[in-house]
Amino acid sequence: MKKVKNRALCALLIVGLMVLGLSVYIIRFALNGDDWVSAAFNSTVYNGGVLSVGTLTDRNGVVLAGITDGSRTFAENADVRRATLHAVGDRLGNIGTGALTVFAPRLIGYNIVTGAASLTGQGRTVALSIDSRLNVEAYRALNGRRGAVMVMNYQTGEVLAMVSSPTFDPANQPVITDDDPAFEGVFINRTIQAAYTPGSTFKLLTAAAAIESIAGIETRVFECTGSHTVQGGTITCPRAHGGVTLDQAMAVSCNITFGMLAIELGGDTLAAYTERYGLSGRITVSGITTAQGNFEVAAPGTADLAWSGIGQFTNTVNPAAMLRYIAAIANDGVAVEMNLLEGARTHTRRIMPSAMATRLGETMDHHTDANFPGLRMHAKSGTAEVGGDQRPHAWFAGYITNEGFPFAFVVVIENAGGGLAQAGPVANRVLQAAVRGH
Numbered sequence: 001m002k003k004v005k006n007r008a009l010c011a012l013l014i015v016g017l018m019v020l021g022l023s024v025y026i027i028r029f030a031l032n033g034d035d036w037v038s039a040a041f042n043s044t045v046y047n048g049g050v051l052s053v054g055t056l057t058d059r060n061g062v063v064l065a066g067i068t069d070g071s072r073t074f075a076e077n078a079d080v081r082r083a084t085l086h087a088v089g090d091r092l093g094n095i096g097t098g099a100l101t102v103f104a105p106r107l108i109g110y111n112i113v114t115g116a117a118s119l120t121g122q123g124r125t126v127a128l129s130i131d132s133r134l135n136v137e138a139y140r141a142l143n144g145r146r147g148a149v150m151v152m153n154y155q156t157g158e159v160l161a162m163v164s165s166p167t168f169d170p171a172n173q174p175v176i177t178d179d180d181p182a183f184e185g186v187f188i189n190r191t192i193q194a195a196y197t198p199g200s201t202f203k204l205l206t207a208a209a210a211i212e213s214i215a216g217i218e219t220r221v222f223e224c225t226g227s228h229t230v231q232g233g234t235i236t237c238p239r240a241h242g243g244v245t246l247d248q249a250m251a252v253s254c255n256i257t258f259g260m261l262a263i264e265l266g267g268d269t270l271a272a273y274t275e276r277y278g279l280s281g282r283i284t285v286s287g288i289t290t291a292q293g294n295f296e297v298a299a300p301g302t303a304d305l306a307w308s309g310i311g312q313f314t315n316t317v318n319p320a321a322m323l324r325y326i327a328a329i330a331n332d333g334v335a336v337e338m339n340l341l342e343g344a345r346t347h348t349r350r351i352m353p354s355a356m357a358t359r360l361g362e363t364m365d366h367h368t369d370a371n372f373p374g375l376r377m378h379a380k381s382g383t384a385e386v387g388g389d390q391r392p393h394a395w396f397a398g399y400i401t402n403e404g405f406p407f408a409f410v411v412v413i414e415n416a417g418g419g420l421a422q423a424g425p426v427a428n429r430v431l432q433a434a435v436r437g438h
Contacts, residue, residue: 262309
């Protein structure tokens with residue numbers, strides 16, 4: 001009788017261990033099943049490590065990446081393929097932030113009951129928020145120059161254009177070597193994975209800190225003689241602006257004014273504002289983490305501190321992070337999380353008071369001239385010095401307030417020269433196409 005009892009207890013123990021093991025497996029399957037299904041070793045959805053299911057389209061239904069006879073294919077139009085390369089990704093997954101990699105579980109169509117959910121074996125169709133037509137306009141406007149272009153709806157967070165250059169045709173991928181200047185950093189999505197010296201676009205941050213921190217800033221007049229000597233060096237302007245208010249200093253992009261404001265504010269204050277507005281940290285775009293910006297706190301009263309408030313010194317900013325800041329100004333101080341999926345839910349967070357957003361919008365250049373016909377443009381250009389014999393990076397960032405077109409944008413062109421002259425026409429071309437197409 002005792003033996004029977006012991007055997008029964010052993011049997012119950014074994015059953016208990018099996019139930020426990022099964023429970024652990026079920027919990028892990030529920031938590032990690034989508035990762036298991038979308039792992040590159042799953043030969044039902046990957047072929048030689050290449051995702052072999054799923055279709056990507058743009059917001060208008062244009063197929064950007066599909067499957068034909070088990071092989072990955074791309075858009076019919078070669079310019080669409082090149083213009084959307086970094087948003088979509090390449091066949092081999094070299095572009096790690098591309099949608100084919102980031103949204104692989106969605107493309108596979110995982111569910112907890114069947115695993116790879118597609119009954120046809122072709123995966124699911126995922127619509128991106130980008131408009132391939134606008135991407136082509138940006139790609140053509142860059143005209144082979146290295147740089148980044150982004151356009152977003154500042155009310156919904158949807159990214160309408162995301163273009164990085166240089167690029168290539170993913171359907172006919174060339175042989176790319178590390179020492180080929182034509183493909184320098186070609187696998188990097190510069191909108192997300194790069195950080196640049198921001199130049200005068202950073203003055204919008206310095207202005208925000210000054211408006212909130214310096215009493216009487218609105219009535220002060222700053223004197224610009226073209227140069228100003230401080231501890232450790234000289235701050236220079238392209239020309240002497242004379243007496244200028246804050247708004248006038250922004251309009252003429254006066255280095256002397258913003259350098260003096262930086263010294264008065266101090267490095268710690270500027271660093272705090274830079275962190276508050278997300279320009280020195282990392283943000284996410286549909287879960288994709290951007291490159292980190294940088295703001296170094298220079299010694300009090302020094303030329304380095306002055307230049308940091310002008311957007312030089314060691315400052316760097318990621319283009320998507322700058323776009324988020326600009327979009328918050330346009331959206332009454334509320335930052336909307338950027339997303340790459342059509343119709344996706346997004347999160348919002350107020351990062352500045354409504355009055356501050358309005359005031360910063362007022363300081364921005366209101367372009368109504370022939371360079372931007374029909375666009376109610378609020379923007380700030382930047383000509384970012386990068387040292388040596390290299391030409392400056394050209395920046396142009398802002399938003400339009402045309403009825404029904406809540407679009408914010410950022411353009412960066414590496415070593416192109418003047419921001420307004422070089423990056424401005426790129427923004428105009430893309431925004432004109434955006435307004436015409438809606």
